[in-house]
Each structure stands twice: as structure tokens, then as C-alpha cells.
């Protein structure tokens with residue numbers, strides 16, 4: 001059984017989660033579910049990034065001890081993932097003892113092997129992004145080029161990680177593995193970053209203490225990014241050998257904002273530790289709200305729970321993954337959601353499910369007929385299902401969620417069209433009984449097919465379709481063959497799966 005280790009970024013707990021965080025986790029959840037339907041063994045890890053100056057300051061502003069503060073905010077993340085019914089297997093907090101120990105172990109090892117050394121850092125620092133910048137990278141106003149906030153100038157003793165030592169090896173790895181960083185635009189961005197030149201990385205701070213203590217120097221705490229990146233190892237047991245049960249990650253999901261950390265610093269840390277690199281670092285694009293950045297300070301945070309409540313969990317998941325190619329930016333709007341839900345989910349998919357089950361009720365007393373050959377010149381679902389399924393699998397494996405979902409829609413609309421041409425309602429005479437039954441069987445098996453293709457992104461819809469077909473087992477997408485329904489299942493019509501929104 002293939003092992004698939006999938007990770008999301010771990011989120012800062014300085015504020016509550018919003019739709020951007022939900023997007024990454026929903027995408028990861030969909031891939032996790034996809035691999036599970038393919039019969040693979042999956043470990044899906046998410047978590048929270050709880051140390052650092054930003055979180056420490058926010059706790060301070062709220063008049064709380066940092067630990068007390070993070071213990072509260074972490075609950076909002078846990079609750080959101082629970083409300084969205086995500087299927088993660090692990091949740092790591094950087095304040096977990098197992099993580100603290102792993103970070104200290106790594107820091108000590110890299111120091112002992114000469115990859116970490118003491119020096120002084122002087123220069124700009126963005127607390128919001130927890131990022132060191134060189135002067136020449138700042139924007140025209142001298143602000144952080146990433147978030148455009150004012151930077152602070154720091155001057156302090158710091159331990160440095162010998163990042164530069166590993167850059168030639170990273171370049172080779174990138175050349176040999178063009179999908180190591182995806183999509184291609186992000187791969188090119190990483191190559192450009194390397195071409196511009198990279199410096200050793202400051203990996204400890206002395207001016208505040210909300211962090212993991214450097215094991216051999218109590219004046220320093222570990223730089224929050226160095227700490228956070230190691231969650232991907234500590235989350236599956238590192239340094240215990242057991243981590244190798246899952247390592248290396250199949251896909252590490254990130255937003256494009258944190259590309260440099262994951263595609264430059266992180267692989268170099270792994271090389272220093274002599275640990276294999278992830279197969280793929282997948283950066284996705286940025287959701288904005290009608291052109292504006294979604295951020296707490298702008299007061300336009302979109303609450304994923306509200307959207308899920310208003311439109312339905314599956315519809316929200318569908319929208320996020322279908323609306324834009326994974327990797328590109330998108331604009332959130334209620335109109336966009338309504339348009340996609342009505343057009344593709346209500347009119348196409350929901351309508352087919354409803355019509356089909358109603359016909360089985362009307363023409364076959366609600367019982368799926370026995371499978372029979374359908375003699376017809378028309379291309380029927382039995383003929384075109386396998387091709388769409390194959391395309392779907394390949395596109396999901398390549399994280400082309402929008403196009404994979406398009407295959408689901410194509411299969412559905414072709415089935416709708418075929419049904420329109422077969423028009424069993426015009427054949428309702430005893431001499432046509434066999435033909436009607438053969439059509440109804442194909443229709444029901446087409447719904448079964450839809451439940452398979454819907455499963456990764458719309459798991460509740462998939463389960464509901466299966467329930468209405470009286471199918472109790474979730475089969476394997478890869479080994480699935482047309483003709484699974486045996487006939488004799490009692491169908492339930494039920495309410496529309498996706499009521500039209502006006």
C-alpha cells in the first residue's frame with residue numbers, strides 16, 4: 001500500500017483562522033481523501049505556529065501570558081477544522097513538548113556539526129512576516145516587501161545557519177526535479193531567488209523570550225521559522241526513527257507567500273540533517289475579497305464557518321477548488337459562489353440525481369433494475385465513464401483540482417444529455433420494459449460513478465448519493481469497474497442535493 005504523507009502550513013495563532021487558511025486545509029483534505037479512495041495509506045498533518053515575536057506581542061496586547069493566549073486561540077483552529085469535517089490524522093502545536101525536544105535536538109546537532117555558528121545580525125526585520133530582509137529588498141517606502149508594513153531595525157547576537165553551504169546541492173535538486181516546486185511560475189521564482197544570491201540565515205533571537213530556548217545558550221530562543229518548519233518532522237515522531245514510516249512528504253501545501261521558507265530554507269535544513277527532501281512543495285494562489293487582501297487589520301476577514309453554513313460545506317469546497325486553477329489567485333464573492341452552485345451543482349449534478357431517482361421510483365417501483373445490455377446507437381454512460389474516471393485520477397494526482405472537477409461535470413452533463421435523448425418517459429409501455437430497465441440501470445450506475453468522483457472534494461454529497469442508492473460500501477476508485485450495482489437496491493429520492501439559490 002502506497003504511503004502518502006501530506007502537510008499544510010502551521011498557522012500563526014495571533015488571530016483566528018479565515019477563509020485563506022481554510023482553503024489550504026480543504027485542498028489538502030481533498031487530496032488526502034483522493035488518495036484514500038485510491039486505496040493508499042495517508043497521514044495528513046496540520047497544526048499551529050505558536051512562538052515568535054508576533055504571537056508574543058499579541059498576547060501582551062491582550063494582557064495575557066503567551067501560553068494562556070495560544071491555548072485559547074488554538075481552540076478556534078481545532079474547532080474550525082472540526083466544523084468543516086476535515087480528515088487530518090495529526091495536529092501539531094509548536095508548544096507541544098515533542099516538538100520542543102525535536103527542535104532542540106536539531107539545533108544541537110547542526111551546531112555540533114558546524115552548520116550553526118554565532119555572529120551578529122544587523123538589519124531590518126518584519127515582525128508581521130517574522131522575516132529578515134536585506135535593505136535592497138525593502139519596498140519604495142522602506143517597508144516590508146511582502147506585507148508593506150514598517151520594518152524594525154535589529155542589532156543582536158545571533159546564531160546563523162549555514163544556508164549558503166547547501167545552495168549548490170539545492171540547485172542540482174531543482175534542475176533534476178522540475179516538479180519539486182509547483183506550479184512552474186513558483187519554480188521559476190525560486191530559481192530567481194537563488195540567482196539573486198542567498199545569505200546564511202539568522203536562526204536565533206535574544207530580545208524576547210517567547211520561543212524555544214537554544215539548548216546550549218539560554219540567552220537565545222530559536223527563530224520562529226526555524227522552529228516552525230521542523231513541525232513537519234516532529235509531527236511524525238522525529239528524531240525517533242519511526243518518522244521514516246511516513247517520510248518523505250508526497251506533497252507539502254503552502255500559500256505563495258511562504259514559498260522562500262519552504263523551497264529554499266527548508267530543503268537546505270533537510271540536507272544538513274541528511275533527511276530526504278519532500279517530493280513536491282505545492283504553492284497555491286491568494287484569495288482576495290473583490291480585489292482587496294483578506295486581513296484582520298482591514299476588517300474584511302471571511303469566516304469560513306459562515307460561508308459553509310450559508311452555502312453548505314461541499315458547495316464551499318467545490319467553489320474553492322473548481323473556481324480557479326490551483327496555484328492562481330482568486331476573488332471571493334457571493335455572486336461567484338451562487339453562480340457556480342446554481343450552474344454546476346444544482347442544475348447539472350443535483351438535477352441528474354433527482355431526475356434519475358424519481359424515474360427509478362416511477363418506472364421501477366424504486367428498485368434498481370438488474371444490469372442488462374442496452375442496445376443503442378448512442379454513446380451511453382457505460383461507454384464514457386472509464387475515460388472520465390481516468391482523466392479525473394490523473395488530474396487529481398497532478399493537483400489540477402479545477403480540471404479534475406470539470407471531468408466530473410462533463411461526465412454529469414453528458415449523462416444528462418444522453419438521458420434526454422433516450423427519453424425513457426416516452427417509452428413507458430410494457431413492450432419496452434427491458435429497455436427502460438437497461439436505461440435506469442445505467443442511470444443508477446452513473447450516479448454511483450458520480451459518487452466516486454465527488455468523494456475527494458464533496459465527501460458528504462458522495463456519501464448521500466451512495467445512501468440514496470442503498471450502497472453501503474465505499475469502493476476503491478482505482479480498481480472500480482462499471483457495473484458495481486447488483487440491481488435490487490431500494491432507492492430514496494430525498495431532497496434536492498443542491499437547492500437553487502435565488
Ligand code: ME8
Pocket residue numbers: 008009010011012013019020021023024049228229230231253254255256257258285286287288294
Ligand atoms: O505563514 N489566500 O502562517 P499564517 C490563500 N506560521 N491562502 C491564504 C490566505 C489567502 N488570502 N491567507 C492565508 C504562516 N492563507 C506560518 C507558516 S509553516 C511551517 C509556518 C494561507 O497564519 C496560506 O496557506 O500567516 C498561507 O501560506 C498561510 O495561510 C499563512 O498562514
